Amino acid sequence: GAGVSQSPSNKVTEKGKDVELRCDPISGHTALYWYRQSLGQGLEFLIYFQGNSAPDKSGLPSDRFSAERTGGSVSTLTIQRTQQEDSAVYLCASSYVLSGTGELFFGEGSRLTVL
Amino acid sequence: ILNVEQSPQSLHVQEGDSTNFTCSFPSSNFYALHWYRWETAKSPEALFVMTLNGDEKKKGRISATLNTKEGYSYLYIKGSQPEDSATYLCALDQTGANNLFFGTGTRLTVIP
Numbered sequence: 001g002a003g004v005s006q007s008p009s010n011k012v013t014e015k016g017k018d019v020e021l022r023c024d025p026i027s028g029h030t031a032l033y034w035y036r037q038s039l040g041q042g043l044e045f046l047i048y049f050q051g052n053s054a055p056d057k058s059g060l061p062s063d064r065f066s067a068e069r070t071g072g073s074v075s076t077l078t079i080q081r082t083q084q085e086d087s088a089v090y091l092c093a094s095s096y097v098l099s100g101t102g103e104l105f106f107g108e109g110s111r112l113t114v115l
Numbered sequence: 116i117l118n119v120e121q122s123p124q125s126l127h128v129q130e131g132d133s134t135n136f137t138c139s140f141p142s143s144n145f146y147a148l149h150w151y152r153w154e155t156a157k158s159p160e161a162l163f164v165m166t167l168n169g170d171e172k173k174k175g176r177i178s179a180t181l182n183t184k185e186g187y188s189y190l191y192i193k194g195s196q197p198e199d200s201a202t203y204l205c206a207l208d209q210t211g212a213n214n215l216f217f218g219t220g221t222r223l224t225v226i227p
Binding site: 003004031033035041042043044045048055056059091093095102103104105106107108109 | 119149151156157158159160161164204206212213214215216217218219220
């Protein structure tokens with residue numbers, strides 16, 4: 001597709017379950033980013049990938065969060081043993097080069113609700 | 116945690132009015148300042164990426180300025196239209212790696 005695609009768009013899960021969120025970036029974009037927005041908060045940086053490697057994982061909130069990217073393309077964000085505070089909109093973005101002058105192209109997000 | 120602040124938090128203006136909002140950020144370790152527009156039920160869309168002190172950028176009726184020495188950027192909308200209604204986000208990149216620190220945004224509502 002032409003844009004960044006995320007799935008699922010909405011996910012409701014029970015506390016303690018694992019969830020997996022998927023991001024399909026724009027073809028050819030080497031850099032991929034995950035952000036989240038909790039209710040009433042700003043966008044919070046989670047992790048970024050350059051190719052398949054993640055140089056900076058410091059934004060991941062806890063060790064229940066992990067992310068991977070394979071083939072320099074699709075990325076998955078996995079949250080294990082979900083908690084209610086994980087409820088948020090998870091946004092993925094990609095850019096052509098890992099550069100501060102490159103704009104990010106965002107997907108429409110995955111809204112996660114943990115009951 | 117970086118303090119990227121935006122003001123006002125929300126704003127209502129009449130169609131045709133011009134408006135502006137502010138993004139302030141730490142002036143040390145600056146690499147780039149991004150502005151995005153986020154309409155409800157859509158994805159954030161880039162407006163500007165600015166890197167140099169004194170930068171001014173314009174896209175149609177929207178323009179932005181940057182002062183890296185004092186740590187602020189202004190976004191201006193001339194002759195607001197209802198379709199300008201959105202949340203406007205600024206974001207700071209300190210390292211060039213694009214791990215952006217976002218403000219909480221200014222929510223603009225343009226009343227027809």
